[in-house]
Amino acid sequence: MAALSSVVFFQSCGDDDGPKDITVPEITISGITEGDEVWNTINLEASATDDIAVAKIELYVDNELITSDETSASINKTWDTNDVEDGAHTIKAVATDEAGNRAEHAINFIIKNTLLSISTPSDLFSDEITGIVFISDTDGNLITQANIENNIAIILRSKDFTGQALNITEAFKKDDQWILNTFTGLKRGDDWTLSSPTFQEASDENTRAYITFKNFPDNEETSCEISTENSYYIDTFSNLKIQSPISYQSNKPGFYCVKKVGNAYYGELFGSFENSIEIDNSNFTTPLSIKTIDFPTDQRWEVELLGLKDGSEYLLSEGETSNSNNSIALHYSESAFDNYLTLLSFHATNNITINQYNYGLNETNFSPQTVNYDFSINRKKIN
Template sequence: MHLKNYLRLAALSSALFFQSCGDDGDSDEPLDTTNPEITISGIENDEAVWNNLAIQASATDDIAIASIELYLDNELLKSDETTGSIKTEWDTNDYEDGQHTIKVVATDNAGNKAEKEVSFEIKNVLVTLKSAADLMDSGQSGIVFLSDLEGKIIIEQTITSGQTIEIRQNGYDGTEFFLTEMFGPFEDDLQRLITYEHIERGQIWNVSHRSIDHRHPQSSRTVKFENMESNAHYKISTAYNLRDVNRDEITIPAYDGIYDFIVIKENSRYVPAAYHLYNNVVDGSNIDLSQVTSEFDYVDISFPKYQKSMCYIYGYNDSFNERVQVCSERAADKSVSSFPYTGDTFDNYQIHIAWYDAYSSFDQYTYGIDDYEINAVEQNFNLELKDDMFSYSADGSFDYMKITFYITNENPGYDTPWEYILSGGENREIPLLEIPESLNGAEYLSEYGNRYFYDVDDMENYEDLKEFIGTSTYGYYDTEHTEGLGYSVFRQANVD
């Protein structure tokens, strides 16, 4: 072979060799661009959780998982670089109640990443109790206790005025419970318990004092009367009633902010004939009865035929707490009765209608005078009391009901009332709740007392009552003492 041909052949072989090496570097296999897939178990999106929580997260990939990480609110809790799986159990009580987020991040060998998030709510607080600053007198306290659905006490909490208390009990895993308020001296004197069913975990609860009254007289005022007619009868209004003026000088209860009084003149048959509003009545004021000349307006109200029917009318201007009674009259023995009131002397009126017989009563509180109607509360009810529970069925036009039971008291001759606030329903079973040790061995009596059926404006059912209590100031008390919120209640005695 000539040298020239040999060199050409060597050059061609080298070219083929290097081309072959270049082809080996260009693989036909595609690049890995597939993200891992993540599975989270032990918790669902928007779930409410409490106490201990066990979570498992795992990731799969078409080739291999390099790492998996689990974050709580963007803080790393745990990671794994070998199995592609994470298991963790943690105590949610170490974190604040409210919304939180679990995030899992998985990375494969090619650097592809996937993320998955689950939002959830921690609810370790069973209930947040709130008490108004003036809920109780100085030095007075009460007890709120929670009971499980079997009636066993979960936890007790002492409460005073002006508190906000978060109630927790790590050992309780239920979603609902009974809540009982207990106020009054806990030895020999008056006390009362009131229980609410099916309170949901996490609810805000404004505590109510059943005997609360923000209209205690702060003092008294002595007033003198002039020009009293001998054949007429006079009455002066106070916050709660009309008081007879039977002499030239009397002392009346004084309430802060209330200085206007109505004086009513009745004829010889005690029928209201005229009235007058006296302003700025203070201690020592002289009231000239010759000014009692204004004529009454009248409102017509239809009554059912009960043994006794009454109408009470209260007038007020700026504040319902400054109301005064302007009418306290028994209904006539006919289908429609007319009741006097003081016309445009006051901007606002509340009417209280009441009737009763030997075993039942009805009370309706409404606001306004025009087009007055009585809305009777219809109900069908039966109850069976057993050893440690009671069952009942109740339906009708009421929003919620109240059943009174009694437990023994160390004070002879007095039994402590225990009221259960309940919803209607068919064949419902309610446990008789465990009695707190603070009641010194009290026991349930073998029968129940009155039942009450409530129809409250702007409420449709028991759930609305719970929502109302959560946004009120004085809890249940406000259902009966909120300006503009009318209600009716039918009481039925237990005559079994």
């Protein structure tokens, strides 16, 4: 009898015929870069590439998903930054390929939707004074505004403004008088403390001292101008051979003296005095710088240039336009003071004075800015 035999074949089955995909996708984020300052609405875009295929791409802000796509290797999102608070934030793109490999790419940025943060002291002004603050762009166009009260914090924003450079105008009203103080050179996100309105009358309590001029030439071309510390007016002396009186209000103030010889100016800052001042011609050795400002011919302007030193102010130079002259020349020492403040005052109609304050000696600080003052404030007392 013949024997039966059989052969059984076994086949080993593996998971894959080829190597396993372990390559993660590569991600690119556009529309924003590391450390950017952004505001209002921005466009965010992320894209990913993979050696095989991208299955899904996601966008997160501060680990919160804002959009995702499972049909494309790129994603686009128009995002309103006002939905979150100002400050530091992170955008993250996450891409996953068909094998489940996952990659992330993150960018840190800063949101600045607040134009200005304004604080007011508890005693900024009395009950009879009304105030309002205006924020404008560098061309004088109004961006936003807010009423002013004592002891409040004001956060000013505007979705319509896309720039960064700002001006602020503080408007104060007492009876039928207005004071408008415009400050330039601010930028988005700055903190600002309102200045105190200066409606109060000047003090009549003056103290008198006597000035002696030594070794000055006896000619008609030489004269001296003196401003005492925090006095805000200038006394001019043309006869330097006699002892001359000067009035002041501060206790033992310092003073700033300018010697004029023809069209040349020399200045010197002196220490405190009490009853007498002695000024020697030999103190004046360095010529002053001169800056000429041209104003619109159809407006009346006044200018004051102050030097700031150790917390005090000294009036260095001043002038005003007229019907026949729209230029004002200011003279100043570039090294005697810690900083400088230029006050440009425009006298409009209806008892309105617009004051523009500029710190420093930059060229733009001597340029009058456009201000739209067509507004009114009605104040009603509620019992």
